[in-house]
Amino acid sequence: xxxxxxxxxxxxxxxxxxxxxxxxxxxxxxxxxxxxxxxxxxxxxxxxxxxxxxxxxxxxxxxxxxxxxxxxxxxxxxxxxxxxxxxxxxxxxxxxxxxxxxxxxxxxxxxxxxxxxxxxxxxxxxxxxxxxxxxxxxxxxxxxxxx
Amino acid sequence: xxxxxxxxxxxxxxxxxxxxxxxxxxxxxxxxxxxxxxxxxxxxxxxxxxxxxxxxxxxxxxxxxxxxxxxxxxxxxxxxxxxxxxxxxxxxxxxxxxxxxxxxxxxxxxxxxxxxxxxxxxxxxxxxxxxxxxxxxxxxxxxxxxxxxxxxxxxx
Numbered sequence: 001x002x003x004x005x006x007x008x009x010x011x012x013x014x015x016x017x018x019x020x021x022x023x024x025x026x027x028x029x030x031x032x033x034x035x036x037x038x039x040x041x042x043x044x045x046x047x048x049x050x051x052x053x054x055x056x057x058x059x060x061x062x063x064x065x066x067x068x069x070x071x072x073x074x075x076x077x078x079x080x081x082x083x084x085x086x087x088x089x090x091x092x093x094x095x096x097x098x099x100x101x102x103x104x105x106x107x108x109x110x111x112x113x114x115x116x117x118x119x120x121x122x123x124x125x126x127x128x129x130x131x132x133x134x135x136x137x138x139x140x141x142x143x144x145x146x147x
Numbered sequence: 148x149x150x151x152x153x154x155x156x157x158x159x160x161x162x163x164x165x166x167x168x169x170x171x172x173x174x175x176x177x178x179x180x181x182x183x184x185x186x187x188x189x190x191x192x193x194x195x196x197x198x199x200x201x202x203x204x205x206x207x208x209x210x211x212x213x214x215x216x217x218x219x220x221x222x223x224x225x226x227x228x229x230x231x232x233x234x235x236x237x238x239x240x241x242x243x244x245x246x247x248x249x250x251x252x253x254x255x256x257x258x259x260x261x262x263x264x265x266x267x268x269x270x271x272x273x274x275x276x277x278x279x280x281x282x283x284x285x286x287x288x289x290x291x292x293x294x295x296x297x298x299x300x301x302x303x
Contacts, residue, residue, distance in 0.1 A: 006183040010176060017274045021282040070241035070287025072161070072234055098292060105292050112289050131288070 028131030031118070031141060037125030040064060040117070045104060047094045058085075058092030061145045062119040066110050069099040073132035077114040080133060088147055120145070158233025159210055161283075164242075166223055167205070167215030168280035171246070174198050175273035182266040192257050195269055199250040205243030210236055213243075242279065242286040246272055 040057075045064070047054035063081045067074035074095075081093035098104050098113070108117070116129040118141055126144075129137055174194060181191035201214060210216040253268025278284035294300045 001183050006180055009183060010180045013179060013270055013273065014176065014277075017277040018281075020274065021278050021284065024278070024284065025282055068287070068291050070238045070291045072238045072283075072285045073288045075235060099295075102295055105296050111293050111296075113292055114288070 029129060029134035029137055030131075031127045031129050031137045033127050034125050037117075040119055040123045040125065042094075042123070045096050046101070047096060049094060054092075054094055056092075057119055057121060057123045059090035060121055060147055061090070061141070062092045062094060062123065064117040064119055065093065065095045066098050066104070066108070066113055066115045066117075067095055068097065068113040071113045074114045077116070077133050080135075080138065081116075084138065084142075088142075090147060091142075156236055159236045159239075160219075160224060160230045161232075161234040162227065162230060163216050163219045163224070164210055164239035165280050165283065166219045167210070167213060168276045170215050171198060171201065172273055172276035172280050175250075175269050175276060178269040179266055179273060182269060188262060188265070191265060191269070192254070195250060195253050195257075195265060198269075198272070199247060199254050202243050202247035202250055206240060206247045209240055210243075238285055238287040241291065242275070245286055245290070246275065249275070 042054050042057075047064070063084075065074070065078060065081060067078065078093070078095050081091075081095075085091045085093045096104065098110060104110070108115070112130055114129075114132065116133060117125045118127040118129065120126050127141065175198060178191050178194045178198065181187040181194065205213045205216075211220075249268055249272045253265045253272075256262070256264025256268065275284075275286055279286065291300070
């Protein structure tokens with residue numbers, strides 16, 4: 001293969017990787033509206049917070065975050081939600097580790113972690129956030145719940 | 148706070164694995180370049196064996212034993228400010244394992260005579276390493292649950 005062709009192929013591969021990265025970064029952490037979402041069963045998902053089973057949803061909104069073991073972005077996202085619920089008592093953040101819960105991954109069709117389901121005060125899914133949540137996404141969600 | 152019941156190992160500087168990923172990405176891009184010509188295919192194979200070995204160290208012994216991790220610790224980190232936060236070492240270790248499988252597949256394909264497989268394996272591993280280095284892309288976040296759902300990973 002000629003030197004020119006080899007250089008062109010290598011540059012093309014690099015360009016492909018850059019394009020993939022830019023697309024991924026633009027799309028990750030955005031919120032998708034869910035129409036007629038289901039109501040979450042807290043017992044079924046095994047929601048635990050500070051060692052206690054969670055029995056109530058957040059007063060206005062619940063961020064139900066699905067995480068897994070080999071996931072750096074899950075820690076960062078959990079930190080953002082935790083800080084949020086410190087400031088706003090009407091918000092609840094629940095983190096569920098699905099490393100050993102393939103049933104939940106299948107049920108909610110989770111392909112990546114973190115995946116966050118945004119629940120209204122009755123526990124109904126109103127939107128879904130795939131990937132590490134963006135600050136702007138959080139602001140928009142809070143706005144839609146009048147927080 | 149977190150509801151994880153497993154104990155979390157001591158945190159590492161998140162810039163360490165990304166530093167290593169940039170070296171790996173550069174080596175893999177050179178591998179692809181060399182693999183595209185019959186005259187340098189042997190050199191490409193040698194380089195891919197080296198990268199595969201470094202993935203094996205990262206996957207089985209962890210980032211602290213990884214040669215790039217050591218370079219980072221000895222030469223790079225002393226020149227940087229302290230990290231804002233530490234990170235769990237398991238996600239980058241999982242990414243090293245995936246790298247080992249992909250790059251290792253290229254080595255095996257070459258050895259059984261399917262030399263064209265080398266360039267695809269090196270190319271795929273390059274994209275993952277590059278995304279990790281340049282965009283903080285976390286492979287474990289993206290594929291672990293999917294692999295588990297299709298039954299490739301079983302955990303009890």
